[in-house]
Amino acid sequence: MSTGNADGIGNVRKEELYLASIMLKVPQKQVKVLDHPDLQDGFGKSWNSKLLSKIIKEEIVNCAIDLVITFDNYGVSGHCNHHDVHQGVWKTLMSWTLFC
Secondary structure, X not given: OOOOOOOOOHHHHHHHHHXXXXXXXXXXXXXXXXXXXXXXXXXXXXXXXXXXXHHHHHHHHHOOOOOXXXXXXXXXXXXXXXXXXXXXXXXXXXXXXXXX
C-alpha cells in the first residue's frame, strides 16, 4: 500500500517485497507498490480504512485477484499501518460478504 519510505528506505522495502513475492511464487509483474499521497508510511500516521477498502476493491476487480495476503490484526511489530491494511482488507471482505 506504500513504498515504506518513512525512514528513507523505500527502495529497500520495495526490494524486500519483490523478494517475498519470489518466495511466495507470485510473479513480479503481479506485484504493485502504491504511493498514494494519503497512505504514507510512518508510526502515528493512521490510514483511512474506507480509502484502503476502496483501493483494495478496485485492485481485486481490475486485476481479477483471487487471493489476498495481508497482515493479521496486530501487524508486524504492531506497526499502525500494518493494522490499518488489515482493517481495509477486513472492511472489503465484509462489504462483499454482506452483498453476496
